[in-house]
Amino acid sequence: MIDRLWRLGSGMRLFMLIIVSSGESFRRLHLTIREIYFTGVLSMQIILVSGFFVGMVLALQMFYVLRQFGSPDYTGVVLALSIIRELGPVVTALLFAGRAGTAITAEIGLMKANEELSAMEMMAVSPIARVVAPRFWAGVISMPILAVMFSMVGILGGYLVAVPMLGVDDGAFWSQMQAQVDFRFDILNSVIKSLVFGVACTMIALFEGFDAPPTAEGVSYATTRTVVTSSLAILGLDFILTSLMLTV
Amino acid sequence: MTNNIVEIDNLSFGYKTRMLHKGINMSFPRGKVVAIMGGSGSGKTTLLRLIGGQLRPTKGEVRVTGKVVHQQNRSGLYDLRRKMGMLFQRGALFSDLCVFDNVAFPIREHTDLPLSMIHDLVLMKLNAVGLRGAHKMMPAELSGGMARRVALARAVALDPDIIMYDEPFAGLDPISMSVICDLIRTLNDTLGATSIIVTHDVEETFSFADYVYFVANGVVAAEGTPDDLRNSDLPFVHQFVHGEKDGPVPFHYPAPDYRAELMGYKA
Amino acid sequence: MERKAIDLWVGIFVVLGVAALFGLAMKAGNLTSNNLGDTYTLTAAFENIGGLKRNAPVKSAGVVIGRVDNIKFDPTTYEAVVALKIDKRFQFSKDTNASILTAGLLGEQYLGIETGGESVNLKDGDKISHTQDAMVLEKLISKFMFNKASEGTGDGKTTTESEPKAKSRL
The missing domain is CATH 1.10.287 (Helix Hairpins)
Structure with a gap:
């Protein structure tokens, strides 16, 4: 318990350091752009493919349940709302933690084990500004973009299953959706959620990497911990954010 | 101003339960190659980190060019570090950058030189360590000796006043070892820098160092020129220089009485 | 060279992200239908609003012409005062009737407006006097x-x- 609190505290300290050093790393914008490539662009494949399949499966399931109640036209609404509000941000964040989060932890952990971070410090270059902050911002920027892509592709996948395959009416599919999905309350809240997940996931990955004992065993353990902690944080934060968004 | 570029004054460092250094005094005159020797775990590397300001001393101080290292703020510390180059034990090359970019890293970070000038500078530094031909390779493709030479080229990229070496000979074959020895001496003399070497390789160090400090049990056990030390009567120095198994540094880690421990076992 | 390729990819990535957001807003969301543009505000008092919520649609003849802006409780009359934002293009007469209706049997509640016969129209800030409460099951x-x-x-x-x-x- 004490250990958890200690980790939370030093995680916050790292967060503050990143914020303070961000000005310095923004002057070298290509560092952040490079990291967006590694965290965002390279995660696109897994995000798009999973989004597509999640949308298809969801449409299939929803269609058969809704047909029992005589309203298969609602497939589009249920699909869009569940993907935009929940699955988009949450599944994207979980995949991101597995794909990009572990990569960040392993990379930072190995740089530390290899004394690269120490070497940088001795060259009067701040590792926080040079290595950590660009990765942080790349994660925070990539996550909402990936989540929005996931939602869009998911809805398209659902459309392909519902309309041509299951025979839901094309017009009803979209118009029911448009009547129910609100831009501010659903789409913007979804973006806000994924932003928060982006901060949490990237911070956890960076902290675990930074905190990892400089050994092979330490780094592998830290990588595992990144996935576990990120997943729990995402699901916990999702509940808090959802309840805030639904009550306000 | 004294002629010593680095001075260590009554320095103590350690953790709550164990003090690593107990009042160390050393001085490193400009232009000299000074070695710090001692057994494994005697806190030699820690001394380098104290000089570089990566650790704070518990007591006493380290002065670099007359400035107390641990009293500097961040920018002051970074100013001091810009005058230092450090060769890490495992090279610590950035594994995602090629040899050229590794050496160019400090130049790009601290200067606004045009690309052509950076290009020439990097190739000059690489030429000095004999690896100009390897500038496109990645660190993973280099042998241990080559990696250390690249790291050395990177450490001297900005022509530092102080070059620190952390175990520069560890894990090298004899040829690489003598290459590194030669490089340390020539770089020191051509750059007019001061070199601080932390090592436990007696023969190589004695062959080119100007002055040697022996560290044991947290204090400076002996100091002098290599010739002085080779003929030293001090039991510790004698044991270390000649690599004897037992002596003031005991073979056995402190343990309870052997006989009592064997007999005292009760199932 | 490599840096250029990375920059290009990141550019594509960001453009795709913005396109996806745009697509979501237009195709799945109500940004197209919800874009009310200039609005004016009307109020209406109800004894019971049932399950009417903020941002619920205001419909006339089944077409969305506005949104419920906010709902307040008036402690002097013990009524719920509902503020509506109505698209400026649509004007309604003074004796307009506002009623709280339900979409389908169990659907969401919305506000239906039926215009009356008077020639004078309601202005910004006016109150709709003819109201019909929500049906409470x-x-x-x-x-x-x-x-x-x-x-x-x-x-x-x-x-x-x-x-x-x-x-x-x-």
């Missing part, structure tokens, strides 16, 4: 039960007459 059922009970005592003729009366009062 419990009241409906109790009314029905009450009528069923009275049906047992009286003759059939009075019951059929009283039924439409009760409905209109709801």
Whole structure:
């Protein structure tokens, strides 16, 4: 318990350091752009493919349940709302933690084990500004973009299953959706959620990497911990954010 | 101003339960190659980190060019570090950058030189360590000796006043070892820098160092020129220089009485 | 060279992200239909608003013409005061009728507006005086039960007459 609190505290300290050093790393914008490539662009494949399949499966399931109640036209609404509000941000964040989060932890952990971070410090270059902050911002920027892509592709996948395959009416599919999905309350809240997940996931990955004992065993353990902690944080934060968004 | 570029004054460092250094005094005159020797775990590397300001001393101080290292703020510390180059034990090359970019890293970070000038500078530094031909390779493709030479080229990229070496000979074959020895001496003399070497390789160090400090049990056990030390009567120095198994540094880690421990076992 | 390729990819990535957001907003969301542009505000007081919520649609003849802006409770009249934002293009007469309706049997509640016959139109900040409260299921059922009970005592003729009366009062 004490250990958890200690980790939370030093995680916050790292967060503050990143914020303070961000000005310095923004002057070298290509560092952040490079990291967006590694965290965002390279995660696109897994995000798009999973989004597509999640949308298809969801449409299939929803269609058969809704047909029992005589309203298969609602497939589009249920699909869009569940993907935009929940699955988009949450599944994207979980995949991101597995794909990009572990990569960040392993990379930072190995740089530390290899004394690269120490070497940088001795060259009067701040590792926080040079290595950590660009990765942080790349994660925070990539996550909402990936989540929005996931939602869009998911809805398209659902459309392909519902309309041509299951025979839901094309017009009803979209118009029911448009009547129910609100831009501010659903789409913007979804973006806000994924932003928060982006901060949490990237911070956890960076902290675990930074905190990892400089050994092979330490780094592998830290990588595992990144996935576990990120997943729990995402699901916990999702509940808090959802309840805030639904009550306000 | 004294002629010593680095001075260590009554320095103590350690953790709550164990003090690593107990009042160390050393001085490193400009232009000299000074070695710090001692057994494994005697806190030699820690001394380098104290000089570089990566650790704070518990007591006493380290002065670099007359400035107390641990009293500097961040920018002051970074100013001091810009005058230092450090060769890490495992090279610590950035594994995602090629040899050229590794050496160019400090130049790009601290200067606004045009690309052509950076290009020439990097190739000059690489030429000095004999690896100009390897500038496109990645660190993973280099042998241990080559990696250390690249790291050395990177450490001297900005022509530092102080070059620190952390175990520069560890894990090298004899040829690489003598290459590194030669490089340390020539770089020191051509750059007019001061070199601080932390090592436990007696023969190589004695062959080119100007002055040697022996560290044991947290204090400076002996100091002098290599010739002085080779003929030293001090039991510790004698044991270390000649690599004897037992002596003031005991073979056995402190343990309870052997006989009592064997007999005292009760199932 | 490599840096250029990375920059290009990141550019594509960001453009795709923005396109996806745009697609979501246009294709799945109500940004197209919800874009009210210039609006004016009307208020309407109800004794009971049922399950009407902020941002619920305001419809006339089934077409969305505005949104519920906010809902307040008036402690002097003990009524709910609902503020509506109506698209400026649509004007309604002074004797307009506002009623709280339900989409389908169990769907969400919305505000329906039917214009009256007067020539003077409502202006920004005006109050719609003719309102009809939300149907509350419990009241409906109790009314029905009450009528069923009275049906047992009286003759059939009075019951059929009283039924439409009760409905209109709801």
